[in-house]
Amino acid sequence: MNLKRYRVNNIKEALKFIKRDLGPDALIVSTRQVKEAKGAFGMFGKTMLEVTAAAGEKKKNSGEPTTATTKALEAYSGGNDTTESTLAETFLRPQNKNVLSITDETRSMMLPIQKELQGIRLNLGDLSTQSNAFDNHLVGELKHELGEMRHLLHILASRTGSLNEPDLPENLLLLYQQMKFSGLEEKFARRLVMEAQRNMTEEDQENFAYVKIFLARMLMKIIKITRGLEGLNPSQRIAALLGPTGVGKTTTVAKIASEQMRKYKRKVALISVDTNHRTSAEQLRAFAKLIKVPFSVVKDKAELNRLISSYEDYDSIIIDTDGCSQRNDKLLFEMREIFDERGRIHNLLVLSATSKDSDMNEVTRKFGCMPIDSIIFTKLDESASYGSLFNHAIRFKKPLSYLTLGQKVPEDLEVASRERLVDLLLNISGT
Ligand SMILES: Nc1nc2c(ncn2[C@@H]2O[C@H](COP(=O)(O)OP(=O)(O)OP(=O)(O)O)[C@@H](O)[C@H]2O)c(=O)[nH]1
Ligand SMILES: [Mg+2]
Incomplete structure (x- = not known):
């Protein structure tokens, strides 16, 4: 994996460099605040943002760009190179229309399947109530078809990672992706960033360090600890x-x-x-x-x-x-x-x-x-x-x-x- 580290003033600047050096498939792996060494003992240094990014795998025949969020999800889940657009673009334009179009596109693909599933379920219900006309073979076939449809729905849902990616401001979206990259379950990461967004002013949401610390505080409230054996009966x-x-x-x-x-x-x-x-x-x-x-x-x-x-x-x-x-x-x-x-x-x-x-x-x-x-x-x-x-x-x-x-x-x-x-x-x- 080609990893590159940047020290920048803000995330937008990082995304510009990442896109230039690592290409549109790059994935942000981590972010942190660092003090630039300056003066005696590195004091009075400016606080910079250090961003580490990894180059994604390039697809040979590029197709139409789809959504960067989808790309990030695929990279996270092991690298499926069916999309071409960039994670960086999504961070630059979190309201990207593509995010909507892929969701709509997927929804429109899934709608007829969902309708058919409903139909099959109704038929199955009818058959089982009409005990005379109960035809085991037909029910078996319908059940099989139902299973296949479910499978198809599952594949479609997993292709987009989620049917509606959170619509988030840049910093929260970046940390959401970072937490998922670290293995935090999508639903937990989503709940956290949504809750954080509700509890922060728009101005605070623009300050990357503030957002990160805010999320850290929320996570700290969730985790319980015993302080080793110190929480146990002190006498023995x-x-x-x-x-x-x-x-x-x-x-x-x-x-x-x-x-x-x-x-x-x-x-x-x-x-x-x-x-x-x-x-x-x-x-x-x-x-x-x-x-x-x-x-x-x-x-x-x-x-x-x-x-x-x-x-x-x-x-x-x-x-x-x-x-x-x-x-x-x-x-x-x-x-x-x-x-x-x-x-x-x-x-x-x-x-x-x-x-x-x-x-x-x-x-x-x-x-x-x-x-x-x-x-x-x-x-x-x-x-x-x-x-x-x-x-x-x-x-x-x-x-x-x-x-x-x-x-x-x-x-x-x-x-x-x-x-x-x-x-x-x-x-x-x-x-
Ligand atoms: N890398 C790493 N290895 C560890 C760590 N803790 C234990 N190990 C190794 O894991 C192996 C198994 O450790 P044990 O302590 O015997 O594990 P156990 O759970 O008692 O095993 P059983 O009694 O057989 O169930 C040993 O090679 C340990 O050295 C750790 O924190 N990191
Ligand atoms: Mg043992």
Whole structure:
């Protein structure tokens, strides 16, 4: 991918350069405010806008220009080069008539299909009420036709990304595209920018930095956090890490144990719950030996409760569990037997930021058979976009406790903060 970075006074200036250098298919990847170095220690420098853009793929035979918004959506969804117009043009002319024409064009294509669908549905209804004339074969055919029509409608709808792109002022449209590029779901991104537009004066909407901060504030209000284990019972913190296989539970247990000891000087004990009857606890046993904390393996709830009671003079008890596939109902049931009790144990669901949104949703739904108090996102270092973290936090309304950013113990652990999460999505700090 051909990436280019520009320092400009405003977004219009950036779009001019992007179009000139990268062509009409360019896509804006990120934006941030930077201070130009000037004078001693770079003080008194002018604040500039830094825009990073990527060149899109060129289509060999250019056709009629359609809509830039559609182009942006296609680029976001993996690059479908059926349109020729520019993202930049849309930003320059957000009221572009083309936006209307593609919507109208699509609507007019879909109208007859929708009518036909309605007709088929009515016929199906009639047939099923007339039991004598009920003809299985005909109903089967109609159902098949209905399925095909639905499929066609789906394709048409996905070609335009959305039937009515938000009609937004330039800065909001730019940030809307940026959030979608980062993986934030279209409906969430749309709701955010629409809400922001309603709550800002037209003058404020023209100030890019203001709009970005405004959106950041809105996002910060949506995200819930636990401040690591600080929100837990201060007299004794008991945390169990649950989740699918290989997401980094054991590594994160070790990191949290170190954090509790080093940062808070707390007395820590480690437990491994071995439901899977695998001898995977050895890794943690070795670590416990290294940091000189007690470590035990338990097999069931009674043993776990007994052990926790014996650790009553410990400040933090961190419990590791075996990986459990969200599709393994038997194992999930065994886990639930141990962790469903509301009370002393804080259940942390561990999810990898590299997982697909749909997989993460399935995991959270399945593990929802036991109380999930907060979520840890691991492997942020292996992920290129962070919209899915927000999709998840918005959808399930679970607080986030930690983020992990690498394999190193103890350093690659961060307490999840709203500022950090919003920065990951909107690149406020520009790091
Ligand atoms: N890049 C990266 N790798 C990580 C991170 N956290 C853990 N890992 C790696 O992911 C792999 C699996 O980590 P484990 O801690 O064993 O995962 P687990 O969830 O305990 O696995 P099971 O117990 O088998 O379910 C190891 O290679 C870890 O080093 C992270 O934040 N970033
Ligand atoms: Mg493990």
